Amino acid sequence: MKSVTTAAGRSESATGADPTDPTRPTDPTGPGRPYDPELRAERGFLDDARAALRRMHADVVDTETPLIGGEDNDERFTNESNLRARWLRAQSLVDLPDVPLFFGRIDYDAGTVAEAGDRIHIGRRHVHDEVGTPLVIDWRARVSVPFYRATRTDRQHVHRRRRYGFSDAADLTAYDDEILDGTDTTAGEAGDPRADAFLRAVIERPRTGPMRDIVATIQPEQDDLVRAPLQPSICVQGAPGTGKTAIGLHRIAYLLYTERERLRRGGVVIVGPNRSFLSYIRKVLPALGEVDVRQTTVEELLGQTGTANAVGTAGTEDPRAEQLKGDARMAAVLLRALWTYVGTPAEGILYTKGSNRYRVHDYAVAEIVESLRGTTRYAPGRNSLAQRIAHEVLVLMERRGESPDDRVQNAVARSRPVKVLVDQVWPKVTPEQVLFRLLSDAAFLELAAGTDLTEDERIALAWRKPPRSAKSAKWSPADLVLLDELTDLIERRAGSLGHLVVDEAQDLSAMQLRALGRRCRTGSATVLGDLAQATSPATTGSWEQVFEHLEMHDTRLVELERGFRVPGEIIDFAARLLPTIAPALGRPTGFRSLPGALRVIPVTSAGRQGFLDSLADACRNALGGEGSVAMIAADADVDELRAGLLDRGLPSALLGGADDAMETDRLVCVPAMLAKGLEFDAVVVAEPAGIVAAEPRGLARLYVVLTRAVTSLHVVHAEPLPAELRGAATAG
Numbered sequence: 001m002k003s004v005t006t007a008a009g010r011s012e013s014a015t016g017a018d019p020t021d022p023t024r025p026t027d028p029t030g031p032g033r034p035y036d037p038e039l040r041a042e043r044g045f046l047d048d049a050r051a052a053l054r055r056m057h058a059d060v061v062d063t064e065t066p067l068i069g070g071e072d073n074d075e076r077f078t079n080e081s082n083l084r085a086r087w088l089r090a091q092s093l094v095d096l097p098d099v100p101l102f103f104g105r106i107d108y109d110a111g112t113v114a115e116a117g118d119r120i121h122i123g124r125r126h127v128h129d130e131v132g133t134p135l136v137i138d139w140r141a142r143v144s145v146p147f148y149r150a151t152r153t154d155r156q157h158v159h160r161r162r163r164y165g166f167s168d169a170a171d172l173t174a175y176d177d178e179i180l181d182g183t184d185t186t187a188g189e190a191g192d193p194r195a196d197a198f199l200r201a202v203i204e205r206p207r208t209g210p211m212r213d214i215v216a217t218i219q220p221e222q223d224d225l226v227r228a229p230l231q232p233s234i235c236v237q238g239a240p241g242t243g244k245t246a247i248g249l250h251r252i253a254y255l256l257y258t259e260r261e262r263l264r265r266g267g268v269v270i271v272g273p274n275r276s277f278l279s280y281i282r283k284v285l286p287a288l289g290e291v292d293v294r295q296t297t298v299e300e301l302l303g304q305t306g307t308a309n310a311v312g313t314a315g316t317e318d319p320r321a322e323q324l325k326g327d328a329r330m331a332a333v334l335l336r337a338l339w340t341y342v343g344t345p346a347e348g349i350l351y352t353k354g355s356n357r358y359r360v361h362d363y364a365v366a367e368i369v370e371s372l373r374g375t376t377r378y379a380p381g382r383n384s385l386a387q388r389i390a391h392e393v394l395v396l397m398e399r400r401g402e403s404p405d406d407r408v409q410n411a412v413a414r415s416r417p418v419k420v421l422v423d424q425v426w427p428k429v430t431p432e433q434v435l436f437r438l439l440s441d442a443a444f445l446e447l448a449a450g451t452d453l454t455e456d457e458r459i460a461l462a463w464r465k466p467p468r469s470a471k472s473a474k475w476s477p478a479d480l481v482l483l484d485e486l487t488d489l490i491e492r493r494a495g496s497l498g499h500l501v502v503d504e505a506q507d508l509s510a511m512q513l514r515a516l517g518r519r520c521r522t523g524s525a526t527v528l529g530d531l532a533q534a535t536s537p538a539t540t541g542s543w544e545q546v547f548e549h550l551e552m553h554d555t556r557l558v559e560l561e562r563g564f565r566v567p568g569e570i571i572d573f574a575a576r577l578l579p580t581i582a583p584a585l586g587r588p589t590g591f592r593s594l595p596g597a598l599r600v601i602p603v604t605s606a607g608r609q610g611f612l613d614s615l616a617d618a619c620r621n622a623l624g625g626e627g628s629v630a631m632i633a634a635d636a637d638v639d640e641l642r643a644g645l646l647d648r649g650l651p652s653a654l655l656g657g658a659d660d661a662m663e664t665d666r667l668v669c670v671p672a673m674l675a676k677g678l679e680f681d682a683v684v685v686a687e688p689a690g691i692v693a694a695e696p697r698g699l700a701r702l703y704v705v706l707t708r709a710v711t712s713l714h715v716v717h718a719e720p721l722p723a724e725l726r727g728a729a730t731a732g
């Protein structure tokens with residue numbers, strides 16, 4: 001573990017060592033050492049707070065939830081909701097053994113905040129004693145804001161900011177004070193070296209598994225986004241490691257704190273690129289006390305509801321077809337395809353009641369059909385047509401002096417002749433039938449495409465080998481999105497989500513964004529991504545378009561360029577790809593510099609064995625440091641490379657298998673496709689040229705892969721590096 005160089009200057013009980021480092025040398029009598037009275041007092045306070053939290057938890061568990069009598073649906077629903085609310089409350093009060101209960105303290109000027117006292121311990125949730133006196137204040141409370149925002153020039157009534165260091169077992173081991181009130185005459189105005197050193201220590205603390213929260217060190221530019229109001233929707237374009245994912249997760253926690261009632265009704269969903277990513281972030285929200293947020297992928301979200309649920313999916317498909325299926329033009333094509341099922345009547349109807357007969361002519365039915373076209377969704381349109389025909393019959397009845405009422409109209413609408421006519425003119429269809437026909441019948445596709453698709457595009461879109469029927473079709477993920485659109489065109493989908501957080505949003509197609517937007521028609525969104533990391537063939541390429549497809553218009557775009565994960569030496573190397581993959585984006589900067597962090601290792605010895613030897617050496621070297629290590633390679637090469645490493649005495653886990661792959665072994669083999677959003681202390685990249693060659697946007701994939709390392713990046717290559725990276729650095 002590194003030791004922090006603190007700012008020279010006065011600190012009341014501060015340590016000269018890394019406050020996050022439990023292993024630093026101990027002088028038992030020195031400041032911040034085990035016998036330092038201030039440290040002992042803080043530890044005592046932590047024990048009291050823990051005991052108070054246990055009591056709060058016990059209170060919730062021991063108190064019976066009052067149930068209302070009766071067995072009807074409403075009563076059952078109310079009882080179930082109350083039980084669930086209590087269960088959630090109990091869960092949120094569980095003292096997680098490895099999560100410190102508080103992480104900071106601010107001392108306000110006397111009399112600034114009466115209710116909690118002038119000294120406030122800030123933690124992940126609120127803790128109070130038996131009489132209700134707050135011991136730990138939730139980081140999301142307004143009174144906690146100066147912990148993140150106060151500076152020497154704008155100290156917001158705070159004279160001391162204290163940060164705590166904890167061991168992995170959440171024991172309080174140190175603290176570090178920053179004096180803001182001007183009495184620290186040696187502290188410089190430029191930046192805040194003490195805070196920077198603390199942040200650096202936190203970032204460089206070795207990783208052992210899933211992502212950690214950053215609640216103790218949220219930076220002002222991040223805090224601004226975390227605490228932004230529910231509306232407008234925000235979009236964060238950020239370079240790798242600027243904290244977008246962290247911001248999204250903390251923002252959810254913040255919004256659930258400030259808008260819980262509003263959001264509870266619709267719910268909050270976070271959408272990530274794949275299961276490995278979701279597994280990586282799964283512990284952050286529970287650590288922040290939020291256990292009721294759904295974390296899912298687009299495919300799961302779409303597959304879970306609607307007709308797509310029942311169908312099987314075929315894995316990947318041709319990138320050109322995938323791109324076209326994700327294109328916004330498909331919305332118009334599907335709309336046209338669906339409405340071609342509505343035809344003109346061959347004849348009218350004859351409705352008989354007793355000895356009376358009422359005729360509605362074909363031209364009258366045709367007029368009704370035309371007046372409904374474009375004014376209704378498809379399925380309710382069928383009902384409207386039946387009702388309008390029935391209305392015509394009623395008019396004829398009235399002309400004959402009868403006085404039929406609504407019940408008669410309903411009976412006519414449900415009568416056999418009307419049903420037969422509606423089925424003929426406006427047949428029932430399923431999304432699968434429409435899409436099956438579209439992808440397997442060239443003439444139908446041409447009709448539906450109008451001028452929206454060229455002939456080439458139609459050929460690329462159509463199935464090479466159509467399945468026998470809609471029922472036996474294996475739908476690809478891109479097809480599922482089209483089915484979702486059709487489902488909504490047939491019957492409007494209720495979009496009731498309160499808030500949607502979309503991570504790695506640069507990869508979503510227009511059609512996927514439309515599907516997400518539909519589920520959040522009255523809610524708002526936090527959209528996170530980096531256009532330079534867009535690897536999907538169907539990417540939309542601009543944030544304006546992303547919001548357009550989401551159909552959200554009240555929006556704010558923010559760009560972040562200060563990267564926390566990747567040292568400057570590595571980000572500068574990776575950023576050489578930017579002029580090619582995303583020329584319009586600003587150049588990212590690294591918050592930290594780490595000389596020697598980058599090693600480019602050309603393999604000159606002939607043959608695969610030579611390459612594997614060098615790769616194994618690089619992995620061994622990386623494993624010599626602390627924390628997690630990833631070997632990242634083109635998907636098709638991973639198994640072979642992993643076996644080669646095993647032969648050389650380096651066992652590893654394979655990412656993409658078990659959910660906890662990142663927790664079981666220090667060395668993890670990662671297919672390049674799954675690297676997005678993840679990070680490791682050290683990364684060994686095997687053969688960049690192979691990663692680039694594997695897919696159309698291979699250079700962007702390489703950019704993603706090169707920006708996963710916190711401490712060291714080893715690039716092992718036998719083939720030439722991409723031109724942009726040549727001559728950058730050599731093996732150190």
Ligand SMILES: Nc1ncnc2c1ncn2[C@@H]1O[C@H](COP(=O)(O)OP(=O)(O)OP(=O)(O)O)[C@@H](O)[C@H]1O
Nearest residue numbers: 214217218219240241242243244245246564565677
């Ligand atoms: N304020 C912070 N304090 C401590 N660590 C931070 C802070 N901001 C970011 N980090 C760390 O930097 C790393 C990158 O964060 P995150 O994954 O949120 O970035 P990102 O912008 O989503 O990256 P990418 O685009 O590469 O997926 C994480 O380890 C995160 O914990």
